Amino acid sequence: MNALLCHAFGPIAELRLQQVPDPEPGPGQVVVAVRACSLNFPDALIVQGLYQVKPALPFSPGAEFAGVVERVGEGVDTLRPGDAVLAFAGHGGLAERCAVDAARLLRLPAGMDFAQGAAFLLTYGTALHALRTVAALQPGQNVLVLGAAGGVGLAAVEVAKAMGARVIAAASSAERLRLAAEHGADDGIDYATQDLRRSVLGLTAGRGADVVVDPVGGAFSESALRATAWRGAFLVVGFAAGDIPRLPLNLVLLQERRVLGVYWGDALQREPQRHHADVEQLVRWFAEGRLRPPITERVGLAEARDAIERMAARRVMGKVVVEIAP
Ligand SMILES: NC(=O)c1ccc[n+]([C@@H]2O[C@H](COP(=O)([O-])OP(=O)(O)OC[C@H]3O[C@@H](n4cnc5c(N)ncnc54)[C@H](OP(=O)(O)O)[C@@H]3O)[C@@H](O)[C@H]2O)c1
CATH class of the missing domain: 3.90.180.10 (Medium-chain alcohol dehydrogenases, catalytic domain)
Structure with a gap:
């Protein structure tokens, strides 16, 4: 699969789009075929080693995304291949596939498309x-x-x-x-x-x-x-x-x-009940039309590095969404 990879913490310009083997779902994980990944400022920080979380190298940035469950790992009984989901994974979304803990996934709410789902949580x-x-x-x-x-x-x-x-x-x-x-x-x-x-x-x-x-x-x-x-x-x-x-x-x-x-x-891990109540509230407001994910740009995986650079340089507004064709 194609993935935007960070091999060493450093300048955003050093991110590389490369072919890598497809990920395998570990126990409790699912592999999601990513359809859309939105950019957040922490994506720019994490690749430079300036974020509080430092993933093992190499890794793909992309904290939140939406897509379709492709494979489920051992012990996952809440999701099946074909389910549309959104995820806050912290990183890994700027790739055609991402293995993520099932607990970090949410079913894509009714009426929400992949780009909106990627720009929500x-x-x-x-x-x-x-x-x-x-x-x-x-x-x-x-x-x-x-x-x-x-x-x-x-x-x-x-x-x-x-x-x-x-x-x-x-x-x-x-x-x-x-x-x-x-x-x-x-x-x-x-x-x-x-x-x-x-x-x-x-x-x-x-x-x-x-x-x-x-x-x-x-x-x-x-x-x-x-x-x-x-x-x-x-x-x-x-x-x-x-x-x-x-x-x-x-x-x-x-x-x-x-x-x-x-x-x-950190709060969502310390207080998962409260987080679930917040997500329910947000989904209700979305259904009522009170929340409208502010997608201002849609780019492909090949343009993602440039978009991260523009975000870090104060040259984007709202949410940039990287779309990945199935
Ligand atoms: N604490 C948390 O739980 C939490 C969660 C998510 C994000 N964050 C943090 O919240 C911040 C914003 O994230 P975001 O995803 O909303 O970022 P964003 O979309 O890029 O927005 C950041 C805004 O900051 C302003 N800004 C001022 N100086 C800037 C500079 N030198 N470079 C870039 N932007 C500059 C810009 O507005 P103007 O040009 O209008 O000033 C820009 O629209 C980040 O520091 C992120 O790490 C924290």
């Missing part, structure tokens, strides 16, 4: 976990989303709206803010040209944001923390800008703000 799962479990977001509260036209950002916009919040999107261009508005954002701040803190205070009558979703990090985090309301929650989700910011703790003391970490990949 990681970003919406992170957004719901962050806003419901970690921040306890209430209807009517203000949510500020940084990087609001990115994968996690757009998911946070839609999930916050589905939870009854008012959403302020912050992003680096008018085009990105238009996309966030199409996905439900009530207001937008272009943080490339506008002062983030002052704009948030202006849009909230001086109150500030009750919840901040920050998947970006870098210089905007401190401005966003300064724009967080009294006892508001600042959610540390990621550092797409590259810099892990250091925040002055007096900003936390002064308004009794809460700075809260979000680690969806």
